[in-house]
Amino acid sequence: MDRGEGSVTSAPHQFAALASSHHRLAALASSRHRPIVTAECPSADGGTVDDLAARLATIAPFVDAVNVTDNPAAHAHASNVSMAIALAVLGIEPIMQIVCRDKNRLAIQADIAGAAMFGIVNFSALTGDDVTAGDEPEARRVFDLDGPQLVSVLAGMKAGTYLSGRKFTPTGDFFIGAVENPGAPPLDYRADRALLKVNAGAQMVQLQISYRPNQVKAFMSACVANGVAQRAIVLPSVCLTKGARALSFMNDKVPGISVPAETIDRVANADDQSEEAYLLVRDLTAHALQLPGVAGIHITDFRHDGSVQRLTEELRIGPKFDTAISIEHEERHAHSS
Secondary structure, three states: OOOOOOHHHHHHHHHHHHHHHOOHHHHHHHHOOOOEEEEEOOOOOOOOHHHHHHHHOOOHHHOOEEEEOOOHHHOOOOOHHHHHHHHHHOOOOEEEEEEOOOOOHHHHHHHHHHHHHOOOOEEEEEOOOOHHHOOOOOOOOOOOOOHHHHHHHHHHHHOOEOOOOOEOOOOOOOEEEEEEOOOOOOHHHHHHHHHHHHHHOOOEEEEEEOOOHHHHHHHHHHHHHHOHHHHOEEEEEEEEOOOHHHHHHHHHHOOOOOOOHHHHHHHHOOOOHHHHHHHHHHHHHHHHHOOOOEOEEEEEEOOOOOHHHHHHHHHOOOHHHOOOOOHHHHHHHHHHO
16 A cells, blocks of 8 residues: 555654653753652553543643553553553653563563654663462563663663663663662661662652551651662652542552551541542642652552642642742752752
8 A cells, every 4th residue: 555655754753753752750850840740540451542541631731750550460451662652642751661570581672672762761660560469360470580670771771782782772861760669578678679779770769659658758768868869769659549448458459558557447437538538648648748858759540530630739749830849849859968
């Protein structure tokens, strides 16, 4: 089929424009002039890019970048590469998560190189939940790499070198992220593990959802002491839910998350569980943002009712407040440097 002479050359220009437009996260990480806000993209199991755009309408306008997950909780969904490209096409800055569970180093490097061709520059390395957490527990685990090793692979590819040592021409200046859990035992080791990832090349550390403010505070104190908070942006995570049932589910079923009984009771005993669940997250977010070394917040939204907009507007964070620089935030960052 003759597609015409111009159609073949238009795509490279289109995606070159995409590549140049998706560097807000790196710029904010460099300036730290206000709290950075990232959010989780809903997983997709079919539908179109337009359907995805509709689902993101209550999230994307109020955050700086959106995480694209990689088979979260060991459930199969639309691939991380396709979702990252879809977000880029929609004008949303993606952070492409990559887990070590499902693919070997060859396939992982191929995904990174392929995504970079389409202007994807933000990546986040995760070990990944075990297959027993998902609905296909008979799936084979790969784990050819672990989290810090995957960060190192990304750093090498950022410089134009595959893990084998083979050289290539890099297509973008990668911004490399990692994940850490401030509440996983042994607690004293978590900041040291974050340092391993920063030493390997991580420029961002997003934290696992935590309902224990004291653990986040202790983790951040350790990250300030060991230099992680100065060398990388650290973003604690919160999760918007509609009530106590979701909190109980996370406590009982989600690996790495522990919700105190008194926190569940706070929501369960409220006259309006939905409102109390929102207020809980607002409290957790406000607490995290005032901690020395914290560069922003990561939001997972299971409400899909405009709560991301409400949270960012009530706390005056996110791209809408780019010109309303928080003096308190700058002073906290200066104190932690």
